[in-house]
Amino acid sequence: MPLKVHPDIASLVPYLPGKPIEELERELGIPRAIKLASNENPLGPSPKALAVLTEVAGTLNRYPDGGAHRLRRALADHYKVTPDQVILGNGSDEIIGLLVRTFLSPGDEAVMADQTFVIYKMEVTAAHGVPVIVPLKAGRHDLPAMAKAVTPRTRLLFVCNPNNPTGTMVAAEDVAALMAQVPDEVIVVFDEAYYEYVVSRDFPDSLGYVTQNRNVIVLRTFSKVYGLAGLRIGYGLTTPEITGYLNRVRPPFNANSLAQRAALAALGDEEHVARSRAMNQAEMARVRTELVSLGLQPLPSEANFLYFDVGRSGREVFEALLREGVIVRHIEGRMLRVTIGLPEENTRFLQALKAVLQRG
Numbered sequence: 001m002p003l004k005v006h007p008d009i010a011s012l013v014p015y016l017p018g019k020p021i022e023e024l025e026r027e028l029g030i031p032r033a034i035k036l037a038s039n040e041n042p043l044g045p046s047p048k049a050l051a052v053l054t055e056v057a058g059t060l061n062r063y064p065d066g067g068a069h070r071l072r073r074a075l076a077d078h079y080k081v082t083p084d085q086v087i088l089g090n091g092s093d094e095i096i097g098l099l100v101r102t103f104l105s106p107g108d109e110a111v112m113a114d115q116t117f118v119i120y121k122m123e124v125t126a127a128h129g130v131p132v133i134v135p136l137k138a139g140r141h142d143l144p145a146m147a148k149a150v151t152p153r154t155r156l157l158f159v160c161n162p163n164n165p166t167g168t169m170v171a172a173e174d175v176a177a178l179m180a181q182v183p184d185e186v187i188v189v190f191d192e193a194y195y196e197y198v199v200s201r202d203f204p205d206s207l208g209y210v211t212q213n214r215n216v217i218v219l220r221t222f223s224k225v226y227g228l229a230g231l232r233i234g235y236g237l238t239t240p241e242i243t244g245y246l247n248r249v250r251p252p253f254n255a256n257s258l259a260q261r262a263a264l265a266a267l268g269d270e271e272h273v274a275r276s277r278a279m280n281q282a283e284m285a286r287v288r289t290e291l292v293s294l295g296l297q298p299l300p301s302e303a304n305f306l307y308f309d310v311g312r313s314g315r316e317v318f319e320a321l322l323r324e325g326v327i328v329r330h331i332e333g334r335m336l337r338v339t340i341g342l343p344e345e346n347t348r349f350l351q352a353l354k355a356v357l358q359r360g
């Protein structure tokens with residue numbers, strides 16, 4: 001029986017996650033492979049989060065608190081907003097999907113950058129919306145061009161900041177100019193998955209726009225600096241009106257009980273965050289210097305990864321690195337993205353890359 005599938009769905013390509021370590025070890029028989037492909041925290045989960053998991057385990061026969069009251073209250077206190085301004089997701093990925101399903105009707109447009117987080121385009125296409133894609137300018141979101149791309153059909157505008165996969169940032173004054181131009185009925189989504197890694201003082205206060213009651217949502221996650229990617233928990237900070245609509249579409253138990261409790265503990269684990277940030281900063285500087293000495297030019301990064309042009313087929317370099325037991329991410333063409341790992345992992349990556357590039 002031939003299936004009837006909408007062409008928008010047929011046009012999608014399944015998301016290709018970073019290769020798991022075990023798969024590489026099994027396929028190529030390479031022991032001690034390292035993964036620097038998914039921007040995970042190499043120091044592991046927050047120890048405080050780990051400590052509460054066994055406590056929750058005994059209550060797994062119960063459904064989670066569908067309202068996630070404790071975690072939403074803690075996030076609200078942390079960010080000085082009210083609990084009705086906090087929405088949780090099974091990863092912030094899920095909130096992107098909720099935003100699209102809630103606010104975008106078929107044929108409506110969503111403005112996004114070219115070279116940005118691939119989930120935006122996937123969700124918009126799956127919802128029969130129209131992704132309006134604006135090229136980056138010098139590796140950054142071209143916010144003036146994105147503002148100009150807004151039409152009466154635009155419902156959402158995605159700003160990934162720092163941007164994945166480039167690591168680049170748009171600054172407060174550029175965002176202020178964007179917010180002065182975008183009509184109020186367009187929801188501006190600031191995806192700040194790497195917020196805790198940002199060092200620049202020019203980073204925009206996106207939450208300030210929420211406080212001013214603009215139609216803005218700020219997405220953050222426990223998957224990156226907090227080291228809880230496997231638990232799947234992220235959140236959005238926005239207006240009570242926007243959470244009100246999102247909650248009509250949100251599956252009631254989308255944030256599982258382990259994730260809720262672990263996130264609550266991780267939020268209070270300032271030490272883990274500080275240690276992760278400090279190591280990332282020091283190691284990113286070292287990896288950058290080494291890449292530059294290999295003749296490469298990584299883009300400036302405010303996140304926990306670097307993006308660079310290898311001057312030849314990125315796929316070939318990616319595959320040669322796999323054979324050295326190092327998993328990075330091939331983005332497109334000559335571009336690779338590498339996550340900053342533990343010092344010894346970074347050293348191994350740099351040695352492998354040097355060997356691969358010298359071999360030619």
Ligand SMILES: *Cc1c(COP(=O)(O)O)cnc(C)c1O
Pocket residue numbers: 039090091092093094117160163164191193220221222223224229232233234
């Ligand atoms: C990692 C990442 C996320 C977070 O995804 P989760 O679903 O919370 O794990 C969101 N946006 C960007 C740009 C990311 O890189």
